[in-house]
Amino acid sequence: QQQVKQSPQSLIVQKGGISIINCAYENTAFDYFPWYQQFPGKGPALLIAIRPDVSEKKEGRFTISFNKSAKQFSLHIMDSQPGDSATYFCAASDYKLSFGAGTTVTVRA
């Protein structure tokens, strides 16, 4: 059973646009929500993470929005750049990480 559901499967955005990826979960024991970024030919790497006592976390052009009551969280990539083209995985952790299926983001110049 997939513990974290991620959408969309892929998206294309123009340079300078906003990319939005959504994730939902059911397990209320999850207490840590990271996002991983994976470039082609590379392994996933931690990008940004949030804890459920915070509604938003921003690091540069990347922002996580967290809605505890709805059990949803999302990643916003502002001013998207071609170098942001990658696959993004949301995840949730209680004592171990459960990953979403991934979203392939393509930023067109």
Added chain:
Amino acid sequence: ETGVTQTPRHLVMGMTNKKSLKCEQHLGHNAMYWYKQSAKKPLELMFVYSLEERVENNSVPSRFSPECPNSSHLFLHLHTLQPEDSALYLCASSQGLVLVRELFFGEGSRLTVL
């Protein structure tokens, strides 16, 4: 040198071959993992080792056999694989197993089974 190194990066094998994937972590971590990554699917956890002891085996077919001789090295031995086993196999490590917050991944071994 990257924190988690995997070899080989690419492997093509027939269904009757025997091969092994190797992973080495240079981070001083105590836990190591094998994941399978197939297109459009969530990362699939296969095995977890903590201090060389296997602590999780997620219903993986016996044609995949892990080995962890020490906390820095992890192997995945492959034999009589099926074409549907073609995927990217990722090794990862973490500091421990309690309250895992970050996994450090290698670049993966791309396996093609003919």
